Amino acid sequence: MSRSASSRANRRGEPPSSPEPLPSPAVDSHTHVDIAVGGEDREPTEAEVDEAIAAAVAVNVPRLVQVGVDVASSRWSAELAARHPNVLAAVALHPNEAGAGAATEAALAEIDRLAAQPRVRAVGETGLDRYRTGEDGWAPQEASFRAHIDIAKRHGIALVIHDRDAHDDVLRVLDEEGAPEHTVLHCFSGDAGFARACIERGHVLSFAGTLTFGSAGRLREAAAITPLDQLLVETDAPFLTPVPLRGRPNSPRLVPHTVRALAEVTGTDLKQLCASLTSTAERVFGSWQHEDPSAASGGTA
Numbered sequence: 001m002s003r004s005a006s007s008r009a010n011r012r013g014e015p016p017s018s019p020e021p022l023p024s025p026a027v028d029s030h031t032h033v034d035i036a037v038g039g040e041d042r043e044p045t046e047a048e049v050d051e052a053i054a055a056a057v058a059v060n061v062p063r064l065v066q067v068g069v070d071v072a073s074s075r076w077s078a079e080l081a082a083r084h085p086n087v088l089a090a091v092a093l094h095p096n097e098a099g100a101g102a103a104t105e106a107a108l109a110e111i112d113r114l115a116a117q118p119r120v121r122a123v124g125e126t127g128l129d130r131y132r133t134g135e136d137g138w139a140p141q142e143a144s145f146r147a148h149i150d151i152a153k154r155h156g157i158a159l160v161i162h163d164r165d166a167h168d169d170v171l172r173v174l175d176e177e178g179a180p181e182h183t184v185l186h187c188f189s190g191d192a193g194f195a196r197a198c199i200e201r202g203h204v205l206s207f208a209g210t211l212t213f214g215s216a217g218r219l220r221e222a223a224a225i226t227p228l229d230q231l232l233v234e235t236d237a238p239f240l241t242p243v244p245l246r247g248r249p250n251s252p253r254l255v256p257h258t259v260r261a262l263a264e265v266t267g268t269d270l271k272q273l274c275a276s277l278t279s280t281a282e283r284v285f286g287s288w289q290h291e292d293p294s295a296a297s298g299g300t301a
């Protein structure tokens, strides 16, 4: 989702209480802590951000991927990852921002520069959105997607894809450009057929709270046929709050609801699924541990 979409974020009602902690550490592979905590109008304080992350750690979610959607939020994400042991960052210009003309040469150069930072481990979210962006914006959106694929490959880091109503075109562009080794379809929204096409290519499917929605039978079929080592789970907070809290504000600490739903859908032992989500996330994004021990701030993630 994009920052400009944050007015559509779930803001009704009090923040729900945290679910029961997971039996083993898991991961929120895609979240927007800046928007979830601060909203559209203001930047959250460091204390508020740390509190939201601590609440995730408390339910056994000690690994988060914080995702940028424009130059400002990508910088913010890179800075958070640099200072926080529980966070890695992804940086990009969101497809809806690109469709509106934001993917200028200068903006792409800044994303390229941020992608070189040691705790920036993915380029994303990039991709195609044919739902929010009208036909006029499709050409700049696709050009931006291609540029982001190139940045990810040059830096040897993962690619995180936003795909809204654009399944075939996303695969076409990936096939034409050559996908990076680690490519994630965030908030996977296809059916079993599209899942199969992604799985065959070695891509990783990340499921959001939509997996828990009553109407999401086809999504659950897609999850059920996905090999365990190609599965991730995310909140996309503040969006897409999982059942039974749908419509209330989403936050990384709520990802256990979706992890439990995925365990049920895939018939996997919950502990085993948590272990698999962590190892897949570390394969895709690398270790959360600070490379430089003198820079570590005591986290165990």
Ligand SMILES: [Zn+2]
Residues within 6 Å of the ligand: 001, 002, 125, 162, 163, 186, 187
């Ligand atoms: Zn998205």
Ligand SMILES: [Zn+2]
Residues within 6 Å of the ligand: 001, 002, 030, 032, 067, 125, 236
């Ligand atoms: Zn997102």
